[in-house]
Amino acid sequence: MKTKLFVTAFLLLFAGNFLASAQSNLKLGYTNLDYILGLLPEAKKIESELKDYEKQLQAQLQSKYTEYEKKLQDYQKGVQANLFTDLIKEDKEKELMNMQNSIKQFEENAQTSLQKKQVSLLEPVLEKIQKAIDQVAEENNYSYIFSTHADYGGSAIILYAKSKEDNISDLVLKKLGVTPPAAGATDNTGIGTGSGSGTTTQPKPAESKPAGSGAPVKKK
Numbered sequence: 001m002k003t004k005l006f007v008t009a010f011l012l013l014f015a016g017n018f019l020a021s022a023q024s025n026l027k028l029g030y031t032n033l034d035y036i037l038g039l040l041p042e043a044k045k046i047e048s049e050l051k052d053y054e055k056q057l058q059a060q061l062q063s064k065y066t067e068y069e070k071k072l073q074d075y076q077k078g079v080q081a082n083l084f085t086d087l088i089k090e091d092k093e094k095e096l097m098n099m100q101n102s103i104k105q106f107e108e109n110a111q112t113s114l115q116k117k118q119v120s121l122l123e124p125v126l127e128k129i130q131k132a133i134d135q136v137a138e139e140n141n142y143s144y145i146f147s148t149h150a151d152y153g154g155s156a157i158i159l160y161a162k163s164k165e166d167n168i169s170d171l172v173l174k175k176l177g178v179t180p181p182a183a184g185a186t187d188n189t190g191i192g193t194g195s196g197s198g199t200t201t202q203p204k205p206a207e208s209k210p211a212g213s214g215a216p217v218k219k220k
Helices: 002-025 033-038 041-080 086-139 169-175
Strands: 028-031 144-147
Parallel strands (some): 028 144
């Protein structure tokens, strides 16, 4: 407990010294990555590609699930009609269990694959945005640029900003060749508003699994 209190006190002291130094020597700016990404033409293309890829995974999964259901129904009918010996019955149950496990594994792999696909599509766009941020910061003599958005592998570290003049998001958009929305049309700060993008075009992190799941094998 004493160690935690000491670390907390140290961090508070460090933060206080940093802010005091920042006020006198540094020029600090901030930006909202989600807002910028949502206004880029590439965002709609990325979103479309992700949806198409997800549909492909869903189709493959549905095919596996349909095959599993057919074999399960055949098995249940055979059991009801007393067509199987104990050995055949046990063999068919193992086959169904293996298919069920295969479906579950495919669901997990599909989710991972979708996430990797999103990363591969976003990475070059995020690199381009970072270059624009670097250029804007250099041209306007900023010492540090902070983030107000927590997605895409980053951490939101600005919870409040008194001055909106140090929000460089629109400057970054202009550097990228995109005309920002009219003032007041959207909140581009991302502070205290969740994403703060005010748009619906930006691709979202993959969260939902492709439809379908393995039903449990019921032994008769």
